[in-house]
């Protein structure tokens with residue numbers, strides 16, 4: 432399909448979902464503008480044959496420069512933006528400092544918004560575009576010790592949903608992907624953020640944090656129902672190619688269950704279920 436020779440900008444292509452989606456979309460015929468936070472990963476991507484650009488979502492200058500350079504190579508066109516680069520800061524809400532929460536929002540929300548707001552005028556001018564936000568099952572429900580990450584994904588759901596309504600009279604489609612557990616480097620990166628930003632030895636939750644550390648150090652599938660990143664790819668392809676893309680794409684069985692249960696269960700029952708499933712921080 433020749434129409435697939437379209438420009439797609441992806442953030443966070445060094446590992447996990449971003450790398451998988453970038454690799455497979457390129458094989459499918461898309462022109463992938465693969466971005467990564469660190470120059471070593473940009474070099475690896477270039478060595479693998481990608482057009483790659485350094486883009487650190489925490490840094491406005493980096494976002495602007497990457498977008499500017501990408502527009503130069505695409506002649507000012509952009510069919511799709513896959514907002515993906517993020518990390519998950521673990522820790523109880525009462526153990527989050529202002530700086531730690533702010534840092535989580537800088538990466539997972541403010542950087543995404545800034546990049547999206549650069550892409551929209553380009554899409555408005557050309558008359559079409561697809562913006563796909565990689566949200567999470569944790570954009571639908573909370574989970575113990577995930578408050579910072581949950582807050583960014585709930586906020587993303589709010590911004591994206593408002594934007595979808597604001598763009599309803601255009602041909603720019605906004606989609607949210609809601610993955611449950613997916614194999615990636617997310618736990619390795621969470622471990623770094625936990626050890627760096629949470630004073631876990633002096634917390635009232637210190638004994639429960641032992642389980643958090645154990646979980647973050649475990650390699651292999653995080654839990655039953657974990658899927659490979661190709662499960663997300665399938666939804667991204669639908670969001671890019673279907674004339675009527677979905678508003679939300681559930682990925683993994685836990686997301687389908689939660690999507691259903693949160694609509695039918697009373698709040699207290701839902702809380703009970705979430706407390707049970709967190710298994711004192713082990714889940």
Ligand SMILES: NC(=O)c1ccc[n+]([C@@H]2O[C@H](COP(=O)([O-])OP(=O)(O)OC[C@H]3O[C@@H](n4cnc5c(N)ncnc54)[C@H](OP(=O)(O)O)[C@@H]3O)[C@@H](O)[C@H]2O)c1
Pocket residue numbers: 442443444445446447448449467468469486487488489514515516517518538565566567568609610611612613614615616617618620
């Ligand atoms: N895996 C899951 O179970 C799961 C479930 C639901 C949703 N998600 C979502 O999926 C997306 C991708 O995560 P993943 O699971 O593939 O995890 P991952 O393997 O850890 O990949 C995260 C990517 O985000 C990048 N990133 C982090 N901070 C960044 C910054 N400041 N600027 C630019 N890029 C940055 C990382 O780059 P570095 O290598 O440089 O750190 C990496 O490329 C995230 O939005 C996450 O919330 C994942």
